[in-house]
Amino acid sequence: MDWQDFLSVLPFIIVAGWATILLLVDLWIPANRKGITAGLAVLGLIAAIAAVISRFGIEREAFDGMIIVDGFSSFLQLLFLGVGVIAIAQAYDYLRRRDIERGEYYILLLYSLSGMLLMASAGDLIVVFLAVELLSIPLYVLAAFAIPKADSEESALKYFLLGAFASGFLVYGIALVFGSTGTTALSGMVAAIESAETTPILLLVGSGMILVGLGFKVAAVPFHMWTPDVYQGAPTSVTSFMAVGAKAGGFAALLRIFISALPGAAVMWMPLTMWIAALTMAWGNIAAISQTNIKRMLAYSSIAHAGYIFMALPAAATPEVAPEAVRAALFYLVTYAITNLGAWGVVLAMEKAEGSGLEIEDYSGLGKKRPALALAMALFMLSLTGIPPTVGFMGKFYLFQVVIDANLIWLALVGVVTSLISAYYYLRVIVVMYMRDGEPEVRSEALLNSTIFITAFGTFFFGILPGFLLKMINQVSLLDLFR
Amino acid sequence: MNIPPAYVLTLSGILFALGVIGVLIRRNAIVIFMSIELMLNSANLAFIAFARALAPAQEALRGHVFVFFVIAVAASEVAVGLALIVAIFRSKESIDVDEVSSLRG
Numbered sequence: 381m382d383w384q385d386f387l388s389v390l391p392f393i394i395v396a397g398w399a400t401i402l403l404l405v406d407l408w409i410p411a412n413r414k415g416i417t418a419g420l421a422v423l424g425l426i427a428a429i430a431a432v433i434s435r436f437g438i439e440r441e442a443f444d445g446m447i448i449v450d451g452f453s454s455f456l457q458l459l460f461l462g463v464g465v466i467a468i469a470q471a472y473d474y475l476r477r478r479d480i481e482r483g484e485y486y487i488l489l490l491y492s493l494s495g496m497l498l499m500a501s502a503g504d505l506i507v508v509f510l511a512v513e514l515l516s517i518p519l520y521v522l523a524a525f526a527i528p529k530a531d532s533e534e535s536a537l538k539y540f541l542l543g544a545f546a547s548g549f550l551v552y553g554i555a556l557v558f559g560s561t562g563t564t565a566l567s568g569m570v571a572a573i574e575s576a577e578t579t580p581i582l583l584l585v586g587s588g589m590i591l592v593g594l595g596f597k598v599a600a601v602p603f604h605m606w607t608p609d610v611y612q613g614a615p616t617s618v619t620s621f622m623a624v625g626a627k628a629g630g631f632a633a634l635l636r637i638f639i640s641a642l643p644g645a646a647v648m649w650m651p652l653t654m655w656i657a658a659l660t661m662a663w664g665n666i667a668a669i670s671q672t673n674i675k676r677m678l679a680y681s682s683i684a685h686a687g688y689i690f691m692a693l694p695a696a697a698t699p700e701v702a703p704e705a706v707r708a709a710l711f712y713l714v715t716y717a718i719t720n721l722g723a724w725g726v727v728l729a730m731e732k733a734e735g736s737g738l739e740i741e742d743y744s745g746l747g748k749k750r751p752a753l754a755l756a757m758a759l760f761m762l763s764l765t766g767i768p769p770t771v772g773f774m775g776k777f778y779l780f781q782v783v784i785d786a787n788l789i790w791l792a793l794v795g796v797v798t799s800l801i802s803a804y805y806y807l808r809v810i811v812v813m814y815m816r817d818g819e820p821e822v823r824s825e826a827l828l829n830s831t832i833f834i835t836a837f838g839t840f841f842f843g844i845l846p847g848f849l850l851k852m853i854n855q856v857s858l859l860d861l862f863r
Numbered sequence: 864m865n866i867p868p869a870y871v872l873t874l875s876g877i878l879f880a881l882g883v884i885g886v887l888i889r890r891n892a893i894v895i896f897m898s899i900e901l902m903l904n905s906a907n908l909a910f911i912a913f914a915r916a917l918a919p920a921q922e923a924l925r926g927h928v929f930v931f932f933v934i935a936v937a938a939s940e941v942a943v944g945l946a947l948i949v950a951i952f953r954s955k956e957s958i959d960v961d962e963v964s965s966l967r968g
Contacts, residue, residue: 504925513939524950527950533950534965537960541896558926
């Protein structure tokens with residue numbers, strides 16, 4: 381252990397340490413000026429972004445393999461920190477409007493982010509477990525942030541009980557994998573499986589249970605029941621962060637564990653992940669059709685998108701396709717993050733102080749009243765469907781291509797057909813905005829508008845010129861450390 | 864006297880199953896939460912059993928260390944969970960999870 385080890389976890393130390401300092405500093409900030417806390421939190425995130433960028437391209441293991449620094453972790457950490465900045469900007473005005481502005485919000489958000497950063501560079505199942513909990517526990521509190529509002533209470537209770545239930549499966553799964561391979565280090569597991577020093581039945585059950593635990597976190601069918609209720613009941617700014625950050629965090633762990641640590645056991649998890657992906661895509665999109673509340677509709681949409689990203693796992697079971705599958709999943713995560721943050725931003729702008737304005741019908745007439753906002757929303761909906769010229773199309777194209785390369789043509793077909801189904805409910809929002817008359821009441825807040833503008837610009841820009849993003853992702857390597 | 868790891872593992876499996884069943888059939892939030900704790904502790908037992916089976920090898924220590932982390936995390940989950948349940952009890956005067964279900968669709 382030397383000072384370089386500490387440099388490897390510097391972004392995590394900055395975010396977690398800064399959150400702890402802010403917890404104290406916040407005491408001296410008057411209650412009506414919590415914007416200062418938000419600003420300070422963003423400063424900390426910017427410092428962490430600088431720390432990630434400064435070690436770009438470095439690959440090493442730290443703390444005896446507990447922490448891995450590679451292209452995969454650096455890329456995901458940048459994504460998480462970017463999501464954090466936007467989530468704070470979106471929350472500021474919203475919290476004031478709902479009259480739940482408290483400094484702890486930003487601090488809890490930083491803690492949750494530090495869990496995500498840790499997850500991206502976890503090299504040991506101990507760290508994976510700690511990161512999952514560090515990510516989730518602040519989110520349980522954030523979901524309850526509007527207490528004593530009944531919706532927020534219910535959302536937090538459901539999220540907490542099911543999240544803790546999922547952790548139980550995750551821990552037991554890790555215990556069984558530890559029993560089977562004799563180690564919790566990801567690199568050690570690769571070696572143990574290759575030399576066949578394992579107990580296959582324990583490995584099968586254990587990896588299955590890890591899949592259940594993380595499947596809950598990313599809201600994959602059949603572990604998705606909590607998602608619509610939790611997303612609907614939580615304060616919308618929390619939902620936005622949860623839908624993007626927590627899901628990306630869960631996938632960081634799934635990709636790392638299954639693709640880089642358990643490729644030798646691919647025969648066991650390949651069929652499982654394949655069916656989960658297919659079911660998630662199908663059920664998420666079908667259930668979204670009948671939703672009238674925009675938060676529930678986007679919740680089912682986020683389930684469906686988890687299914688698309690899940691396709692990268694069965695594809696990665698074919699060793700030659702694995703590196704491309706990881707890159708396609710990362711690209712899709714970026715796509716998903718940009719588009720979803722934007723769509724949730726529009727929902728935030730439409731939500732009224734007391735929490736109404738969340739029905740899709742409430743969007744009628746938006747095209748006339750706020751053309752720019754409606755255009756942005758239309759762009760996000762097209763991107764979620766996967767229609768060019770948006771980044772959503774690029775993400776789906778790349779992912780389907782990888783799935784076909786892995787010879788899973790039927791899975792790619794399920795993806796294409798469910799995307800077609802999804803067009804129905806995404807385009808309905810556009811129809812309501814432009815074709816129906818109405819007098820929607822819309823907020824216009826500078827910070828919120830700028831986040832919507834940035835994400836809309838990203839959705840469009842990367843849709844036409846994905847080259848920059850692809851170039852960055854092509855440098856990402858996940859597997860080199862173990863070869 | 865030496866207890867074979869398989870016995871310990873069987874016990875841990877039974878405890879885990881009891882925990883899962885408890886979560887699924889009980890309706891009181893605190894009892895559900897207790898069942899979840901049972902699941903976490905059954906995993907601890909499994910870690911110890913495996914660590915013991917590996918015993919002289921250094922890797923066995925990872926199992927012991929994991930148990931400490933699980934205990935610490937479970938404690939922090941208790942802190943958040945009970946606070947939440949108390950807050951809900953204050954406004955609803957009940958912690959029956961069936962009564963906390965207005966969100967549907």
